[in-house]
Amino acid sequence: MLGGINNGLFLSSFGGFFAVAILSLILRWAFKRGKSVVERTPKVGGEDDYGALVVIASPNNYIEGELLRLKLATAEIKANLAQTKDGPRLYVFERDEKIARAVLKS
DSSP: OBTTBOHHHHHHHHHHHHHHHHHHHHHHHHTOTTSOSSOOOOOOOOTTOSTTEEEEEOOSSHHHHHHHHHHHHHTTOOEEEEEETTEEEEEEEGGGHHHHHHHHHO
């Protein structure tokens, strides 16, 4: 006991402040702008908004596009099906474009 103060009670009262401080730091890190670990809602873009990916197919609907993507996946080609402003599009990397087109034709 220091100066009439119960040391255990004194230190445990600060434990809550430390817990809140640590939780606020974690929440600031998790929801920081531009570096968030929480997934953002997807944004629908145009055909040309996907960087290094090239359009190889324009299916009529999303189900048909998923079937084409699975066909490429069985051939071990990485493909991405995205909903664009012009409808669903199937994308692959530029280096896989010729092989992917050949797989889809077969």
